Amino acid sequence: MTISFKQIEEKLKTEAKRLLESGQVSVVLAYGKGYDEKHPMPYVARNPSDVANIVFNEYCNYNMARYLVRYPAGTKIAVAVKAADSRAVIQLIQEEKVKREDLVLLGIPVYGMKNPKTQEIIDGKTTGGLYNPVLYDILLGDEVHGQAIQLPYDVLAAYESMDKEVRFAFWKKEFDKCIRCYACRKACPMCYCDPCFIDQNKPKWGDKSPKFHGNLMYHLTRFHHLAGRCIDCGECSRACPVDIPLYLFHKKVARECEEMFGQAAGMSIEDKPALVNFRVDDSDKILE
Amino acid sequence: MLKKTTIDKLPELAAALMEKGTLVAPIKEDAGFNFREITDTKQVDLIFHNTIISPKSAFFPQVEDFVQYQTGKSILEAAPVELNLKPTFLFGVRPCDVKSFQIMDIHFSGTGVVDPYWQKRREATIIFGFAFDMNEVADAAEFYHTLGIGAADPEGSDIFMVRKDDILMLKVITPKGEKLMTGLSFLIDASADEIKYFDDYIAKGHDYKTRYTCVDTEAIAREFEAIFDNADFWTKISDACLSCGVCTFVCPTCYCFDICDETLFSQGTRRRVWDACMFTDFTLEASGHNPRTKVYQRLRQKVCHKYSYHIRKYGVISCVGCGRCTRYCPVNIDIFSIVEEAVKAKWYKRL
Numbered sequence: 010m011t012i013s014f015k016q017i018e019e020k021l022k023t024e025a026k027r028l029l030e031s032g033q034v035s036v037v038l039a040y041g042k043g044y045d046e047k048h049p050m051p052y053v054a055r056n057p058s059d060v061a062n063i064v065f066n067e068y069c070n071y072n073m074a075r076y077l078v079r080y081p082a083g084t085k086i087a088v089a090v091k092a093a094d095s096r097a098v099i100q101l102i103q104e105e106k107v108k109r110e111d112l113v114l115l116g117i118p119v120y121g122m123k124n125p126k127t128q129e130i131i132d133g134k135t136t137g138g139l140y141n142p143v144l145y146d147i148l149l150g151d152e153v154h155g156q157a158i159q160l161p162y163d164v165l166a167a168y169e170s171m172d173k174e175v176r177f178a179f180w181k182k183e184f185d186k187c188i189r190c191y192a193c194r195k196a197c198p199m200c201y202c203d204p205c206f207i208d209q210n211k212p213k214w215g216d217k218s219p220k221f222h223g224n225l226m227y228h229l230t231r232f233h234h235l236a237g238r239c240i241d242c243g244e245c246s247r248a249c250p251v252d253i254p255l256y257l258f259h260k261k262v263a264r265e266c267e268e269m270f271g272q273a274a275g276m277s278i279e280d281k282p283a284l285v286n287f288r289v290d291d292s293d294k295i296l297e
Numbered sequence: 298m299l300k301k302t303t304i305d306k307l308p309e310l311a312a313a314l315m316e317k318g319t320l321v322a323p324i325k326e327d328a329g330f331n332f333r334e335i336t337d338t339k340q341v342d343l344i345f346h347n348t349i350i351s352p353k354s355a356f357f358p359q360v361e362d363f364v365q366y367q368t369g370k371s372i373l374e375a376a377p378v379e380l381n382l383k384p385t386f387l388f389g390v391r392p393c394d395v396k397s398f399q400i401m402d403i404h405f406s407g408t409g410v411v412d413p414y415w416q417k418r419r420e421a422t423i424i425f426g427f428a429f430d431m432n433e434v435a436d437a438a439e440f441y442h443t444l445g446i447g448a449a450d451p452e453g454s455d456i457f458m459v460r461k462d463d464i465l466m467l468k469v470i471t472p473k474g475e476k477l478m479t480g481l482s483f484l485i486d487a488s489a490d491e492i493k494y495f496d497d498y499i500a501k502g503h504d505y506k507t508r509y510t511c512v513d514t515e516a517i518a519r520e521f522e523a524i525f526d527n528a529d530f531w532t533k534i535s536d537a538c539l540s541c542g543v544c545t546f547v548c549p550t551c552y553c554f555d556i557c558d559e560t561l562f563s564q565g566t567r568r569r570v571w572d573a574c575m576f577t578d579f580t581l582e583a584s585g586h587n588p589r590t591k592v593y594q595r596l597r598q599k600v601c602h603k604y605s606y607h608i609r610k611y612g613v614i615s616c617v618g619c620g621r622c623t624r625y626c627p628v629n630i631d632i633f634s635i636v637e638e639a640v641k642a643k644w645y646k647r648l
């Protein structure tokens with residue numbers, strides 16, 4: 010089967026229009042035109058007439074769940090979600106940042122999404138091996154079946170084969186490139202803390218300058234704040250202007266969490282976030 | 298004086314410059330090009346479009362150490378960090394970025410309050426401007442043409458370079474450049490044909506089109522003032538904005554910084570670090586009050602600073618149309634489109 014981006018776009022427009030006209034939602038979080046075809050943008054439709062600006066193509070990678078917490082509690086929002094994005098919504102529901110009843114999820118089953126910077130197909134790297142949204146109210150196309158998948162942790166093979174020293178050297182080299190623009194945390198649907206620990210100065214957790222210690226503090230802490238919460242959308246890594254492969258660390262932690270607690274982030278609204286849920290049969294591996 | 302060398306002899310030129318001082322030039326990195334201090338002559342790479350981070354970092358590095366001290370000791374023992382600069386060669390700067398240095402000069406020296414760090418670095422540096430390759434189409438994000446900057450403007454450079462296939466032509470622009478060039482004896486004289494090519498190339502620079510729209514600074518400033526309180530406009534413009542630091546950090550004309558004390562064990566350094574008006578805590582006051590809590594207020598500040606307040610205060614737009622902010626914005630927010638939309642009715646006229 011092939012994906013018709015045009016068809017998804019049409020359905021997205023139809024549903025957005027219907028939801029806004031009926032007053033069921035006041036905001037639709039979708040994708041809109043950018044300065045050229047290859048650069049669409051996250052787009053917010055508030056009026057039925059805005060719907061004409063909605064687009065969907067293979068470059069609409071944005072995880073629109075990232076914008077949910079920006080609206081006052083109780084705002085009725087429709088949000089377009091691809092597989093990973095739907096997991097972010099689920100995780101946000103688990104963390105009580107949004108309520109299921111306030112949301113209409115416009116599910117997009119899709120593969121073949123591309124990174125506009127590299128033209129690389131991002132499926133395997135960042136959709137967690139899923140092409141169909143985990144949770145949705147309206148599906149904007151046929152479910153994808155039979156399409157070859159790359160499992161979420163497959164890309165870890167080379168990384169996991171590094172020993173401790175090599176791995177540290179690897180991250181040192183990567184973090185040395187970091188300019189501390191914070192696009193990674195700002196693009197992340199799960200990084201909603203205000204203020205973020207790294208912006209606090211009483212106490213001050215890490216240096217502001219993009220030097221080794223501050224960078225290490227920022228990234229290692231952020232990685233661990235995302236433990237059991239990262240839903241593998243890859244937005245952090247794509248947002249990074251210097252291409253630091255942050256997803257490697259996130260996936261590694263996600264894998265360990267999954268092995269220890271038997272649950273992946275954002276897979277069911279019935280779950281509790283792994284790290285805030287105490288169960289007597291929890292793995293003790295973390296203490297070893 | 299037009300001299301030339303070939304691209305494969307770049308390491309030779311690099312070596313000669315490194316002998317005289319510090320060479321800062323574009324090198325290829327994982328995500329793209331950046332200006333770096335050259336340690337190996339083979340690193341210099343002129344086959345690039347433009348760098349990710351602008352060359353402002355040559356004069357205004359992201360981190361500048363001011364004072365070193367020991368915690369718990371007397372302030373009298375604190376020592377200022379001296380800038381001991383060798384002559385510096387900033388090599389391969391695109392015309393729009395060269396122009397940005399003049400805009401930055403307004404803030405770092407032009408107002409009468411001179412920033413000694415910027416000033417010293419500026420004085421120690423010889424700029425090798427480098428024309429864009431006009432055989433390649435302009436990047437979709439760029440619009441320097443709109444701001445009256447050509448693809449091959451030598452103004453502001455000490456030496457200006459044009460590449461023709463594997464030949465690199467270098468022309469002296471200032472006395473500072475001339476002094477250096479006379480010492481580079483292995484460069485050879487260009488032929489009459491090449492001199493003509495060079496001059497034609499520079500003349501053609503203004504015909505080369507990036508995104509273009511008519512600009513009347515007065516009209517822009519006025520329109521932005523008129524819509525300052527239009528929260529709907531600014532909310533729509535910033536719906537996608539993540540409020541990160543990419544656009545300001547890559548921008549050649551953004552100059553905000555923070556001064557912080559950073560200590561490791563008892564060794565402390567007071568340093569200047571880039572800051573950005575797009576950061577949530579940029580305007581956070583000690584009282585806890587923050588006058589800009591919304592994303593739209595921050596994006597409005599960024600755009601209006603460049604396209605409104607700057608015009609009113611200094612008469613010029615604080616943007617050179619290099620397109621970096623648009624190119625590296627994770628959500629493709631495009632300053633050109635924002636300006637275009639804001640003042641469409643008054644000055645928008647597509648050629």
Ligand code: SF4
Pocket residue numbers: 196197198199200235238239240241242243244245246256259
């Ligand atoms: S850490 Fe990265 S991959 Fe994980 S949820 Fe956040 S943006 Fe997505």
Ligand code: SF4
Pocket residue numbers: 186187188189190191192193194248249250251252253
């Ligand atoms: S986006 Fe990249 S450069 Fe910016 S803070 Fe994150 S890792 Fe560093």
Ligand code: SF4
Pocket residue numbers: 537538539540541542543544545575622625626627628629630
């Ligand atoms: S305009 Fe783009 S780069 Fe600038 S703060 Fe907003 S999201 Fe970040």
Ligand code: SF4
Pocket residue numbers: 544547548549550551603615616617618619620621622623632
């Ligand atoms: S605002 Fe954007 S286009 Fe203008 S100088 Fe800065 S980075 Fe370049």
